[in-house]
Amino acid sequence: MSDAFDNLRPSRRAFLRGAATAGVGAMAAGTARAETPDPLITEPQEWAQSFGDGVDATPYGMPIRFEDDVIRRNVEWLTADTISSINFTPIHALDGTITPQGAAFERHHSGAIELRKEDYRLMINGMVEKPLVFTYADLERFPRENHVYFCECAANTGMEWAGAQLNGAQFTHGMIHNMEYSGVPLRTLLEEAGYDTAGKWVYVEGADASSNGRSIPMEKALDDVLVAFKANGEALRKEHGYPVRLVVPGWEGNMWIKWIRRIEVMDAPVESREETSKYTDTLADGISRKWTWEMDAKSVVTSPSPQAPITHGKGPLVITGLAWSGRGAITRVDVSRDGGKTWETARLAKPGEKRALTRFYLDVDWDGEEMFLQSRAMDETGYVQPTKTQLREVRGLNSIYHNNCIQTWWVRPNGEAENVEVS
Amino acid sequence: MSDAFDNLRPSRRAFLRGAATAGVGAMAAGTARAETPDPLITEPQEWAQSFGDGVDATPYGMPIRFEDDVIRRNVEWLTADTISSINFTPIHALDGTITPQGAAFERHHSGAIELRKEDYRLMINGMVEKPLVFTYADLERFPRENHVYFCECAANTGMEWAGAQLNGAQFTHGMIHNMEYSGVPLRTLLEEAGYDTAGKWVYVEGADASSNGRSIPMEKALDDVLVAFKANGEALRKEHGYPVRLVVPGWEGNMWIKWIRRIEVMDAPVESREETSKYTDTLADGISRKWTWEMDAKSVVTSPSPQAPITHGKGPLVITGLAWSGRGAITRVDVSRDGGKTWETARLAKPGEKRALTRFYLDVDWDGEEMFLQSRAMDETGYVQPTKTQLREVRGLNSIYHNNCIQTWWVRPNGEAENVEVS
Numbered sequence A, B: 001m002s003d004a005f006d007n008l009r010p011s012r013r014a015f016l017r018g019a020a021t022a023g024v025g026a027m028a029a030g031t032a033r034a035e036t037p038d039p040l041i042t043e044p045q046e047w048a049q050s051f052g053d054g055v056d057a058t059p060y061g062m063p064i065r066f067e068d069d070v071i072r073r074n075v076e077w078l079t080a081d082t083i084s085s086i087n088f089t090p091i092h093a094l095d096g097t098i099t100p101q102g103a104a105f106e107r108h109h110s111g112a113i114e115l116r117k118e119d120y121r122l123m124i125n126g127m128v129e130k131p132l133v134f135t136y137a138d139l140e141r142f143p144r145e146n147h148v149y150f151c152e153c154a155a156n157t158g159m160e161w162a163g164a165q166l167n168g169a170q171f172t173h174g175m176i177h178n179m180e181y182s183g184v185p186l187r188t189l190l191e192e193a194g195y196d197t198a199g200k201w202v203y204v205e206g207a208d209a210s211s212n213g214r215s216i217p218m219e220k221a222l223d224d225v226l227v228a229f230k231a232n233g234e235a236l237r238k239e240h241g242y243p244v245r246l247v248v249p250g251w252e253g254n255m256w257i258k259w260i261r262r263i264e265v266m267d268a269p270v271e272s273r274e275e276t277s278k279y280t281d282t283l284a285d286g287i288s289r290k291w292t293w294e295m296d297a298k299s300v301v302t303s304p305s306p307q308a309p310i311t312h313g314k315g316p317l318v319i320t321g322l323a324w325s326g327r328g329a330i331t332r333v334d335v336s337r338d339g340g341k342t343w344e345t346a347r348l349a350k351p352g353e354k355r356a357l358t359r360f361y362l363d364v365d366w367d368g369e370e371m372f373l374q375s376r377a378m379d380e381t382g383y384v385q386p387t388k389t390q391l392r393e394v395r396g397l398n399s400i401y402h403n404n405c406i407q408t409w410w411v412r413p414n415g416e417a418e419n420v421e422v423s
Helices: A003-018 A169-173 A186-193 A388-395 B004-016 B169-173 B186-193 B386-395
Strands: A123-124 A132-135 A147-150 A177-185 A203-206 A213-217 A227-232 A245-247 A258-265 A298-303 A316-323 A330-336 A358-366 A371-379 A408-410 A416-422 B121-126 B132-135 B144-150 B177-184 B202-208 B213-215 B226-231 B245-247 B262-264 B298-303 B315-324 B331-334 B358-364 B371-379 B410-413 B419-422
Touching: A123 A186, A123 A371, A132 A186, A147 A245, A147 B121, A177 A186, A177 A245, A177 A316, A186 A258, A186 A358, A298 A330, A298 A371, A316 A330, A371 A416, A408 B004, A408 B186, B121 B186, B132 B186, B169 B298, B177 B315, B186 B226, B298 B331, B298 B371, B315 B331, B331 B358, B331 B386
Parallel strands: A123 A258, B121 B262
Antiparallel strands: A123 A132, A147 A177, A177 A227, A203 A213, A203 A258, A227 A245, A298 A316, A316 A358, A330 A371, A371 A408, A408 A416, B121 B132, B144 B177, B177 B226, B202 B213, B202 B262, B226 B245, B298 B315, B315 B358, B331 B371, B371 B410, B410 B419
């Protein structure tokens, strides 16, 4: 619990208790709703007088119908079609750090394909002693690891370079998810094939029609890259690369090849389409940065936000959001309510874990006045998330990818929030 | 990586590489499948020549159809009907530690009810300065915490007291799940109501027709109990208590009241049906133990197991399973392949976390002979999971609940596994 919250406790408690009516009270939205009895308390309810669903009703469960707005959404004008496109995780409505697979954003280059385990093959070729092909059953025989990692598309927040654009954390920052993966270290498979130490790169390629392919330095391939087949305990979903995807911790999502079919050990990078004309950062002078794989530290307030307005008026308010860094663990998140003039250190729900989402909270007593809400992440390397102005000074206005600037939500006295730019 | 595995590496590598054919090889099930080219490698595949699903295909995703056997299952003869009944998590098919909500076991006493957030009320009454009623929106205004905890039904493995009964880890040990919860500490709400320090118990009660209710010592209520509204990042599913359930870390699942509607501070326990005639342990002399809330350390090999046989023949084999303790963190898991005569220390995927599932692995070179597979968990208190014989010596044969004995799978040379008893 943060010091900030501790300071607020007396007034908050006084407020909440004041809202209770005599005996049994009902309070909501900052005011006592009724001095008269609340029938939801005093009367027997329908759901307490009849049976609910049995244990055979949903062999595999889905969210309750009242939550049917907590879904992935795409932005129609963003891409020419929905096949090579992206949708967004509803981060404004989530809490904690794990992203359920069903709500985790998708980015496809030629659509999500259906590939049976029995038909799955993974080839390792190129500069190896002996090229190998693994079936799915083969992969299950190697020692496995489990890790929670975030996956962020390099284009996340990309639409915000020139100015505030999309009105919701889901759309500005929802190209991200965070899951627990089970899989085999890529290192193990490369050793199995006897990789040539003169091979400084691996080229990894998907089985879908786009053959989405990327070059990865051998140093990273031998470090923490996973050939994963489970996410959050169960099989990868179709749209997340069933049956096998690459997990490249901390690095841009485009490298996390889905339906991975081939890994070639090479002495030079391929310079594929996805690492030249795409996923590079064109600077002000027209020169493009490349090999910007590592996702810099970043954060966003998920609530309140445009899709998650304050509905309860002034008083106790939970400000919460997510922070992450491709370089390691988040060590601190600051929150500003005045557009960056003053900052308060947020409470991290848990100590930051390397290359995984960190949930932060700031428990405040809102005075009901407008706020310009911002969050600012710091990671274990000492890196501090930049303002939009700072980022533009270095990168100009031509970029799409790797926008990790500080986000601002303008929260009005009525609790509604809007995407704005203050720096 | 365990020492055991390191010792096996040379032979395993030799095996796997030997299975590759010249150039590009295809290996599976311990033998090279074909010297002739594998068309799944040499021919362009259908899924690489057409578009897959677009990003608007599944706003909320479900498992791919090839995984439609990875579901909760109930055992028809176990209960008189499916309304007051239980189903089982498919732990034999999962990996890692997180249980997706959709696959997490359900136990209902009068079925899973549908309760809107708008209709939700939580009353705190009894020995408090001022009784309070919270709406869902009220609860969202208190400081939140995030924790991963296992929830195990006290009846898990209960059918195995007299002898090996159900043939599958899902059925013997699947009354368990493990999720990341977001919620408000119960302590905070009790403080809000101004609980009387003379109140040594709280009675917690669900909103469903069964009014499932349990007494919890105040010491636990003030310690780590959560009033939770999110699991694995998103809203609780209907069957897990939407919109609000109690999380009672390390304690039997029956106390994790779903659709929680009332918390009464009392000076004595209620001695409700669920804590007298049910959820107590009748010993050999007919006397019943009560207040056995804490789930003792336990583990099970999830694969290989009857529902997850070995299909690849001898050679490299991943033995994996789950371990947990209601008393704290798992510190070590041993695995026996000979019914408990000799033990090897398994590799924990991560250091054990308090009152959460721990995944263990033992990477072995299977000789193709029969095995009597067992696992034995140890926790930070020094407690060691007992054999069935040891447990019966203390508890007799009348018990149903709190069976945490060592489980044995008899794995035959053909890879099939069966639930057997060796101690």
